[in-house]
Amino acid sequence: MGPMERQSGVALWRQIADQIRIAIGTGEFDDLSALPGEVALAKRFSVNRHTVRSAIASLKKEGVLRVEQGRGTFIVQRTRLRYPVGRRTRFTDGLADQASTREGLLKSHAMENANSAIAEALELPVGAAVIRLDSIGTADAVPVSRGTRWLDAERFPGFVNIYRKLGSVTASMKVFGIEDYVRIRTRISAHHADPETLEDLRLSPGAIVLVTEAVNAELNGRRLEYSNTSFAADRVEIDVDHSIGQQGEKEQSQDHVAGDARKGPAG
Amino acid sequence: MGPMERQSGVALWRQIADQIRIAIGTGEFDDLSALPGEVALAKRFSVNRHTVRSAIASLKKEGVLRVEQGRGTFIVQRTRLRYPVGRRTRFTDGLADQASTREGLLKSHAMENANSAIAEALELPVGAAVIRLDSIGTADAVPVSRGTRWLDAERFPGFVNIYRKLGSVTASMKVFGIEDYVRIRTRISAHHADPETLEDLRLSPGAIVLVTEAVNAELNGRRLEYSNTSFAADRVEIDVDHSIGQQGEKEQSQDHVAGDARKGPAG
DNA sequence: ACATATTTGTTCGTATGTATC
């Protein structure tokens, strides 16, 4: 094991917290969900026991660990939401069978002029009027995504009101005569979350977001929507399906269930 | 703008360095002209000028910024490598037109018994003999990925020696009579890098990796290969192509060019 | 009930790093 780096701008306890999180993710502590004791962890990471304790305290606050005096430290089981991405991706449906309550809260909207990235994606001239919708996605009362989408304003007049009423992009598009659409491409990257996203997704500094930049189009290839969505990386993973069949979202269902986001354990 | 958080285990100067990196990524600063001055940045982030200086010093060491005495601070242009993922993804070919030199260095290999994840992916019984290959991917002399792949040992006897000779998975598979194969699924997540990956990819603590977990199969659906690859998130982004045509890798070519990884600018 | 080992929880002190002024 490589030693933790010092003077890197990231506190030792936080580096260790990250390592423990990873180790949990890879199933390294599979035995009965109990972690090694503080002294053992301190030895493993070559740090003082207090430093390990700080790391554990942080993970406890995040809801990853649960500590019981005299007994030990335990992993709070929480399955990562699996967000399916494929040719027939529908955002709202995607998490349907994984979370008991999901919601797409429209946070704000505006009229804008397309910058080069938006223009290219929607195949519009730069400066064209576009509708911008900002929303936050929630599963089981936990925010999981924060996204912005842009649509051609000329093509979808009054989209905002319709969307507000119907609560679904797919349904709103039907009003404009679009019966079907497909995902053309999805670009995926990962970054540290910016302060605004940090707040919206209730994350702590240094947290990671998975960013998807997607383009949806009609079956004939005409661009419909360009979106940019940030997912809390510790709560979501992306599942790309490359099959070419006529399968709908059903095939992407998994036997996974969203974890019950336990909060405030007996502490 | 949200204020930087204190007592978070991440030093202010590092949080600011991350924010500047993000701002550069989103094109917030004009690529060619200088960054705002230290005092302006200090005001923007509500911190002392010295703290901004530490952040800039760090980014300078990373090769993101270049400082010229009396003139200002400038962005060192570096395009993110775009790694295409689709039904017909071939790893070695993927970055072909983006980097002038690319390499898949075989780091180590071993015989293993399949754990549940590997067994499920390859549709083998748990405990079946599998070949494990660890390699590091390099583009323009910069490490960009670190991956492990597993193959059915019974099906590919002596694969390691053939792969060592040919240097390509696609070519090696041909030796075993496999003319064509397709990507079935790709699962994507993001984490902090573990110490070993940190070292292999020459990253600093707190760095992010994009992890792809992929399954390749023959056209008839028979599983061939299961892989788990970590990409340095600040050097790579993933481009998912959902098209169903017969297009090969050619269509995924982009007009992007790998940045010249400038090192050690005039300090 | 008892002693003992193990585990987490707390309180001192001290040194160094970080951030401001």
Added chain:
DNA sequence: CGATACATACGAACAAATATG
């Protein structure tokens, strides 16, 4: 460049809860 306040990290010791035999 200091001077100051606070966060981080270490070390030692002790207290409290739990598990074992």
